[in-house]
Each structure stands twice: as structure tokens, then as C-alpha cells.
Amino acid sequence: MRMEQTGKVKKDFIVCKDVMEEFPKADEGMFRVAENLNFTVKENEFLVLFGPGQCGKTSILNMIAGFDLPTSGSITVDGQEVKGPGAERGMVFQTTCLFPWLTVMGNVEYGPKVRGVGKKERRKKAQHYIDLVGLQGFENHFPVKISGGMKQRVGIARAYCNEPVVMLMDEPFGHLDAQTRYLMQEDLMKIWEREKRTVIFVTNNIEEALYLADRILVLTNCPTKVKAEYKIDLPRPRDYTDPDFLKLRKEISEVVDHTL
Amino acid sequence: MQKKKSKYLWILSAVTVVFVLFIWWLVTDGLGIFTSNTLPSPIKIVQAFIKKLTDPNPDGATLGAHLLSSLKIVLSGYLLGVVIGIPMGIVMAWYEKADLMIRPVFDMIRTVPGIAWVPVMVVFCGIGFTSKAIVIFIGAVVANVINAYSGIKQTKQVHLWVGATFGASNWQLLTKIALPSAFPMIINGLKLSLGGAWTTIVAAELLASNRGIGYMIQQARGILRPDIIIVGMFVIGIVGSLLMLPISLLEKKVMKGGKW
Ligand SMILES: Nc1ncnc2c1ncn2[C@@H]1O[C@H](COP(=O)(O)OP(=O)(O)OP(=O)(O)O)[C@@H](O)[C@H]1O
Numbered sequence: 402m403r404m405e406q407t408g409k410v411k412k413d414f415i416v417c418k419d420v421m422e423e424f425p426k427a428d429e430g431m432f433r434v435a436e437n438l439n440f441t442v443k444e445n446e447f448l449v450l451f452g453p454g455q456c457g458k459t460s461i462l463n464m465i466a467g468f469d470l471p472t473s474g475s476i477t478v479d480g481q482e483v484k485g486p487g488a489e490r491g492m493v494f495q496t497t498c499l500f501p502w503l504t505v506m507g508n509v510e511y512g513p514k515v516r517g518v519g520k521k522e523r524r525k526k527a528q529h530y531i532d533l534v535g536l537q538g539f540e541n542h543f544p545v546k547i548s549g550g551m552k553q554r555v556g557i558a559r560a561y562c563n564e565p566v567v568m569l570m571d572e573p574f575g576h577l578d579a580q581t582r583y584l585m586q587e588d589l590m591k592i593w594e595r596e597k598r599t600v601i602f603v604t605n606n607i608e609e610a611l612y613l614a615d616r617i618l619v620l621t622n623c624p625t626k627v628k629a630e631y632k633i634d635l636p637r638p639r640d641y642t643d644p645d646f647l648k649l650r651k652e653i654s655e656v657v658d659h660t661l
Numbered sequence: 662m663q664k665k666k667s668k669y670l671w672i673l674s675a676v677t678v679v680f681v682l683f684i685w686w687l688v689t690d691g692l693g694i695f696t697s698n699t700l701p702s703p704i705k706i707v708q709a710f711i712k713k714l715t716d717p718n719p720d721g722a723t724l725g726a727h728l729l730s731s732l733k734i735v736l737s738g739y740l741l742g743v744v745i746g747i748p749m750g751i752v753m754a755w756y757e758k759a760d761l762m763i764r765p766v767f768d769m770i771r772t773v774p775g776i777a778w779v780p781v782m783v784v785f786c787g788i789g790f791t792s793k794a795i796v797i798f799i800g801a802v803v804a805n806v807i808n809a810y811s812g813i814k815q816t817k818q819v820h821l822w823v824g825a826t827f828g829a830s831n832w833q834l835l836t837k838i839a840l841p842s843a844f845p846m847i848i849n850g851l852k853l854s855l856g857g858a859w860t861t862i863v864a865a866e867l868l869a870s871n872r873g874i875g876y877m878i879q880q881a882r883g884i885l886r887p888d889i890i891i892v893g894m895f896v897i898g899i900v901g902s903l904l905m906l907p908i909s910l911l912e913k914k915v916m917k918g919g920k921w
Pocket residue numbers: 424425432434453454455456457458459460461495605623
């Protein structure tokens with residue numbers, strides 16, 4: 402929708418070309434996580450990677466984040482080859498990994514603080530994102546004392562507060578109960594519409610994928626590659642019970658069944 | 662709720678103490694099962710304590726002078742060991758080259774228990790302050806290096822990744838992530854080594870000394886003065902736990918958000 406409004410053809414912002422990745426196996430030999438992995442992401446696009454458990458979704462994000470490098474092939478972001486982690490690529494991790502020694506505020510302002518942003522300015526910025534994820538009033542709480550859903554919100558606020566160009570989200574709502582999950586998806590869409598970013602969002606939940614995505618890539622099992630691609634043109638905010646939504650859901654589920 | 666609970670537990674402990682004191686009194690002064698040459702009554706212990714505060718007999722110094730002598734040695738050796746041991750452990754854990762350089766010597770030293778250093782130190786520096794302070798120092802360095810080292814090594818990879826996505830430098834990763842991660846282990850090292858230092862000083866004074874709480878006990882044993890022995894034991898216990906207080910306060914202060 403959004404892309405049509407601007408009327409311009411957006412350039413490929415992230416390019417994964419012929420990516421192959423192997424890990425040494427515990428005994429001997431190599432385990433191939435990804436092979437012939439090719440895809441691109443446009444600027445400000447919300448891309449969902451949808452694949453079965455253990456198919457290599459986290460591995461793909463780790464390569465784009467620069468935590469691991471592809472064994473062969475290349476990944477470029479904005480024309481620059483990824484050679485390691487960088488502040489322009491933010492990550493919301495699959496398991497919450499807040500710093501337990503810092504308060505909610507301390508965690509969220511962490512990025513700007515590392516970059517040397519002054520206290521007043523970074524507090525203001527952090528407060529903005531804390532409000533955005535609906536955690537006002539919890540600034541001085543420590544991570545051990547807040548719920549799982551709140552931790553995920555802090556993780557999202559922390560990643561956003563560093564103002565990355567690309568946001569990598571690894572099943573951020575995976576451990577939440579259904580109700581909280583819906584709320585978080587709604588909120589994420591609101592945030593994304595206000596603060597446009599290129600997002601790669603990983604999930605193994607088809608409804609979540611359909612609710613969020615501009616485009617969905619269906620991944621195969623290990624070694625993973627792109628099995629199918631769906632452009633989702635449904636208007637936002639989306640409705641889980643909309644007939645078009647349900648039709649797409651059925652169609653994609655069938656493809657996935659064949660993948661498994 | 663929590664306050665009430667700890668108050669209740671405190672009363673339980675007090676009851677136990679009173680009960681033990683009563684039994685002790687009963688078998689000594691009460692029923693006369695033990696004479697004061699074997700087990701003096703609690704009242705005799707208190708009398709011996711008060712007398713020893715001002716009386717340098719039979720071992721040449723008042724209780725205060727003995728205690729001061731022991732404390733001086735323990736604190737100098739311990740504090741020096743902490744100040745050198747913690748940074749050394751951190752540097753070894755973070756910089757592999759430092760680890761490779763220091764480790765051979767360190768592994769040799771760490772396997773020798775503290776008290777086994779006493780004879781050789783006495784040969785080098787006599788039975789005074791220096792020899793025992795060095796023995797205490799060695800023990801404190803070893804415990805603090807080991808704990809700081811493991812603490813830093815146990816830093817979660819994903820926490821370092823979070824730092825990396827914020828563009829943190831190697832120095833920032835060390836000081837802002839690895840160090841706070843290691844804090845509980847470092848505190849653990851501080852406690853262990855303080856306990857070790859206090860044990861070692863008493864043992865060393867029993868072996869070779871002319872002053873100190875251990876020496877006082879040793880002398881009292883030679884002339885069959887169980888009251889002074891027991892006074893010495895109580896002083897060791899009480900002073901030992903008082904020394905732990907500042908560390909526990911530091912721990913509470915830094916870990917106010919809960920343990921990690
Ligand atoms: N560092 C590593 N060393 C060895 N094997 C690895 C490593 N990282 C991932 N793997 C393996 O690669 C496969 C894919 O892992 P990955 O975590 O990327 O999958 P995933 O799709 O994110 O899984 P999940 O659905 O559980 O999140 C798994 O079989 C895993 O054991």
C-alpha cells in the first residue's frame with residue numbers, strides 16, 4: 402500500500418546473494434544451515450521470514466546482523482557488504498536479553514549512551530520509546546521484576562531507541578500468550594507506521610506473518626532457502642477474519658505443508 | 662511481608678542461642694559436670710574477656726593489641742590481593758595474550774594452599790608482619806583472579822551482541838557489559854578470599870608468630886587456660902563476620918534489581 406502511495410520504485414536495500422552457511426558439527430563434518438539463499442528487501446519494507454522451527458531463521462538474522470558471516474555468498478545492506486555488527490542494524494532477540502543490572506530506562510537508553518549522546522537528550526529519546534511501547538511508569542523497574550510481555554516491549558524499545566536503519570526481529574512475540582501477542586502485533590504496526598524502518602521479522606506463526614507483512618518469504622527446512630514469496634496487499638490494520646486474509650492463510654499453509 | 666518473616670527468623674535464632682548458653686551454664690557452673698580447667702562456664706568466659714581487654718598476661722599483649730596485629734596483617738594482605746587480583750582476572754579473561762602469559766605462573770601458585778606458604782615465607786622474612794601479609798596476599802590474589810576470570814568468561818554472548826549492535830567498542834563491551842555480568846562472581850571472590858584470609862592468619866599465627874589472636878590461643882593452650890582459648894575463638898568468629906558486612910552492603914547496593 403505504502404509503496405504505491407509514494408509512487409516510486411524503491412531500490413533493493415538489503416541483498417542476500419547465493420548465501421550458504423555451515424557450522425562445524427559436534428562430532429565431525431559440517432552442518433549446512435542455509436544454501437542458495439537469495440532474497441532482497443526494499444527500503445522501509447516490512448518483510449516476514451516464515452519458516453518451520455529449527456529451519457535456520459535465527460541463523461539468517463545473525464548473518465544480516467553480522468554476528469556470523471556467510472560461509473560463501475554475500476549480504477549487502479545499503480550497498481555495503483556486511484562484515485560485522487553495526488549500529489545501523491538493530492536486533493530484537495528471540496529470547497529476551499535485557500541487561501539485568503540496568504533498569505528499564507537504563508536498558509532503553511543504552512544505545513545512545515554507548516554512542517556518547519548526552520544524558521538529557523538520550524533520556525528524552527528513551528522516554529519517547531518507552532511511551533511508544535506503553536511502559537510509562539515502569540522506567541525504574543528492573544528486568545527481573547517485570548513480565549515476559551513487558552520484557553519484550555523493553556527489548557523493542559531498546560532496539561528502536563538506537564534508531565537503526567534496519568530492524569531485525571527474531572520471533573519477538575514467540576513466548577507470549579495469544580492475547581498479549583495480538584496486542585503486541587497491533588502496537589508494533591502502530592510503531593512501524595510512525596517510525597518507518599526496514600524490518601525483517603521472523604515468525605513461525607502464519608497469522609502473525611499475514612497481519613504484519615508487506616511481503617512474506619516462506620523458507621524450507623535445513624539447508625534453508627526461499628521456497629515461495631507472497632506480496633500481501635491487504636489494507637492495514639488487518640482483520641484476522643477478513644475473507645482475503647483467510648484465503649491467503651489457507652494458500653500459504655498448504656505451501657508450508659508441502660515444505661515440511 | 663518479607664520484613665515480618667525475617668524478624669520471626671531472628672527470634673528463632675535468639676531462642677537457640679539462649680538455649681545453648683543455658684545448657685552450657687548447666688553443665689559447668691550449674692551442675693559442675695565440667696571444671697573450669699576443662700570447660701569454663703559462660704560467665705567465666707565473659708570475665709576472662711573483660712580481664713584480657715586490659716591485662717597483657719599471660720602472653721604479653723592485651724586482647725586489643727592481639728586483634729589489631731592480626732587485623733593489620735589480614736587487611737593489608739587482603740586489600741592488596743583484591744586490588745591486584747580482580748584487575749588481573751579481568752585482563753586475563755578479556756585479553757587472550759595476557760592469559761597465555763600469566764597462566765603458567767598462576768597455575769603453579771594456585772595449587773599450593775595458603776598455609777603451605779608459611780614456612781618458606783618465615784625463612785625469607787621472619788615471623789613478623791611481612792611474611793604473613795604475603796601469605797594472605799597470595800591467597801587473596803588467587804581467589805580473586807579465579808572469580809573475576811570466570812565471571813568475565815561467563816558473560817552471555819547475546820549480551821555482547823546487543824552491545825555490538827549498538828556500536829560499542831571493545832573497551833565499552835568490557836566495562837559496560839562483561840564487568841557488570843561478572844559482578845556477582847567478583848563479589849563471591851571477595852567473600853571467599855576474605856574468609857580464606859581470616860582462616861589463614863589464625864593458622865599462620867598458631868604456627869609462627871609472637872603476636873595476634875592465633876598466637877594468643879596458642880599460648881593459652883600451652884598453659885592450660887581454656888577460658889582465653891574460647892575468648893579467642895569468639896573474637897575470631899565475631900570479627901570475621903563483621904568484616905563481611907561491607908561486602909554484603911556493596912552486594913545489596915549494586916544488585917538492588919535482583920540477582921543475575
Ligand atoms: N552456532 C551453531 N553451531 C552449530 N549449529 C548451529 C549453530 N547455530 C545454529 N545451528 C543449527 O542450525 C539449525 C538452525 O538453527 P536456527 O537457530 O537458525 O533455527 P531457527 O529457525 O531460528 O530455529 P527456532 O525455530 O528454534 O528459532 C539448528 O539445527 C541449529 O542446531
